[in-house]
């Protein structure tokens with residue numbers, strides 16, 4: 001077993017670290033204060049190939065493996081969660097799902113411009129009345145000839161007001177909707193340009209303020225049947241598949257946030273003095289910093305394992321869920337302790353740890369809440385849950 005990153009991975013890590021540290025870190029406090037999503041960041045990420053990371057070169061991507069997606073996610077969230085969220089929805093939830101479930105025509109039309117960074121994509125599952133309970137969504141798609149008419153509202157959608165392409169889940173079988181039978185759900189590729197589509201930004205959120213989170217409405221949006229992703233009735237499986245990749249980026253990102261909390265705390269604890277010594281000399285401060293280190297190392301090993309499983313083409317829903325659950329819960333603990341180490345200074349935005357504290361909480365909620373992952377892990381162990389083979393899988397990468 002080799003625990004070292006290879007040359008290609010190290011280079012990627014350095015490149016993303018250097019870019020995020022130079023181009024975003026010095027401005028992030030202002031962007032966060034102003035609640036400003038800077039679209040120039042998307043252009044720069046596209047130039048670096050990040051918007052096509054882990055997508056094969058034949059579809060406009062970098063052709064790198066899935067560990068690369070994790071490495072980039074960790075480095076981006078080290079600077080700010082809003083950067084990693086872009087990878088989560090654009091690559092993790094959307095592009096890799098198109099890669100695995102899309103027709104050749106869909107890949108050419110949607111995946112290629114997404115991987116090249118010419119179009120931005122996201123994922124619309126959550127609605128005002130349903131998040132964890134996917135079967136509770138109300139959006140419907142009614143077939144008329146060779147087109148579907150989609151009606152519904154999605155809320156809490158990352159990049160809702162920015163994206164061009166949306167992977168949307170809606171009921172196509174209204175009988176099954178009544179019975180809450182998920183085989184009545186279908187996945188669609190929806191374009192912002194389709195008549196009847198509108199979107200907005202949620203202004204009242206208190207974390208990930210440099211990111212865009214919003215809603216979109218579909219009023220009888222006509223979607224050609226060629227834009228059904230997978231087969232009618234496969235929407236639930238496709239959404240769960242998408243989450244396997246999205247959660248992976250969240251796990252790796254939260255790991256980066258733990259590292260950011262650790263580094264900020266180490267630095268501050270050596271500068272600040274109390275009772276005649278650096279606060280780092282106090283054992284209870286050491287305990288918080290040591291815990292950040294053990295959480296960081298464990299979280300990193302968990303996402304690396306999930307990424308390796310993806311590379312070799314093995315089912316990893318269970319391992320990805322564990323990595324996401326562990327890293328996000330640990331990131332909340334690390335951010336809380338990082339604020340604590342900074343004392344009152346941590347309670348201001350003169351230091352980054354307050355932003356880390358606000359940002360980390362979202363990841364404990366989205367892509368499966370803490371409780372949903374806890375239940376999943378228990379159910380696997382107790383034999384109440386097992387993964388069945390799906391018709392389409394993530395293409396393995398033989399390195």
Ligand SMILES: Cc1cc2nc3c(=O)[nH]c(=O)nc-3n(C[C@H](O)[C@H](O)[C@H](O)COP(=O)(O)OP(=O)(O)OC[C@H]3O[C@@H](n4cnc5c(N)ncnc54)[C@H](O)[C@@H]3O)c2cc1C
Nearest residue numbers: 123124125126130131132156157158362365366367369371
């Ligand atoms: C910043 C941000 C970005 C987001 N981006 C996206 C996006 O891009 N696309 C998208 O589709 N969604 C997105 N979401 C939505 C997110 O995925 C949902 O918020 C999440 O799935 C939880 O759903 P909910 O908010 O409706 O909470 P609920 O499902 O209403 O849950 C409320 C509480 O009840 C608990 N609960 C629910 N069911 C159970 C159960 N069976 N057992 C135990 N406890 C339970 C939950 O754990 C939680 O604590 C985003 C959310 C945030 C905050």
